[in-house]
Amino acid sequence: MDEYHLSKLFSKPKDGEYVPITFIEFRRRLVGWSTELKRSMYVETEDDKDKLKRIREVNVMTAINHISGRTSSIELTDEEKLQFEEVFSHFLKKGGQLMYTRKKVGARTVSFFELRDVEKRDIDVPGKSLLSDRI
DSSP states (O other): OOOOSSSSOOOOOOOOOEEEEEEEEEEEEEEEEEETTTTTEEOSSSHHHHHHHEEEEEEEEEETTTTTTEEEEEEOOHHHHHHHHHHHHHHHHHHOOEEEEEEEEEEEEEEEEEEOOOOGGOOOOOOOOOOOHHH
16 A cells, blocks of 8 residues: 555545554644645735635644654644544543544545554554664
């Protein structure tokens, strides 16, 4: 399976694919659509607001993606953030592994979080080892 789409800055797992994560922080950011670049961009200055369309506020979650080993950003709606906070509160009480996936709900794809027991934790990332140890 091609896992490149799971290790990018904005990882977007398909339905049924899970990414183990470690939560770092939430930030509220303004984002808008750039007609020139044909993609969404974050609003950094007041001048950016004039150039962008459909400006909205989103929750940007920064987390460590355990597949890539780097930090990733996940944009969440307010409902998705509430679902994460509920799962995170269980994580703080019981421990385990936070898992991120996306699920199809009607015509939309939404971010979804689960808590897995440590025994069931997915370990898809091959461990680092020396070539001499493998031989």
